[in-house]
Amino acid sequence: MKKSRYHIILIDDHPVITEVFADILGQVAKKHGFSFHIKAAHTIDDALYLFEQVYTIRPVDMVFLDMRLPPSSNGDIISGEDLGLKIRKAKPKAKIIVVTMYNDHYRIHNILKHIKPEGFLVKDDLTIAEFDIAIPRLIEGLPYYSKTVIESLRQYISHDFTLDATDRKLLHLLSLGIHRMKTISNNLSLTVSTIEKRKQHLKEIFNVKGGEDWELLKKARDKGFI
Structure with missing residues (x-):
């Protein structure tokens, strides 16, 4: 009852x-x-x-x-x-x-x-x-x-791709205005070169033509990842 x-x-x-x-x-x-x-x-x-x-x-x-x-x-x-x-x-x-x-x-x-x-x-x-x-x-x-x-x-569920936890945290840090590679490296416990590779991969996933972070953030925000 x-x-x-x-x-x-x-x-x-x-x-x-x-x-x-x-x-x-x-x-x-x-x-x-x-x-x-x-x-x-x-x-x-x-x-x-x-x-x-x-x-x-x-x-x-x-x-x-x-x-x-x-x-x-x-x-x-x-x-x-x-x-x-x-x-x-x-x-x-x-x-x-x-x-x-x-x-x-x-x-x-x-x-x-x-x-x-x-x-x-x-x-x-x-x-x-x-x-x-x-x-x-x-x-x-x-x-x-x-x-x-x-x-x-x-x-989130409408996407035909997914991001791992590290990629999502990287986007989150960038969205907070943190762009110094050393600071991001310390936050993620990754080398600077690994972070650069991840950023480049994210730009490919989101079809970002230029090299600017703001465009990556805009695409990620539009798709609900940040």
């Missing part, structure tokens, strides 16, 4: 965001006959306390997790993505719903690959109506991705 009471943790470093989410979740709960017990954490340390001290035995049904979180006080966890991996290990039955401002394809795909969230909501897509659809679906055990995530996936 499906239960009606659910334990939810909201993790975002902006208290106003967790307050708004809690209010919206309350509206959704009232409409659909659910009961939500909601806790909020505004730092990674606060979140760790909840999982390690408060919810050691008690179940956690859903975790709404922002990706842009300041590091933990001891520096062991440096981002929301790192925290998501820790939550996944500590509470494997909890549904993780990523809520983030990130809307570039590289980050979206990385989050999907590493955390494998049951829900993925880009903040620019969010409305009360979006929550009203997403929450019942997640409770039913169905995944829910907002429109930006779906469009990113649609573009």
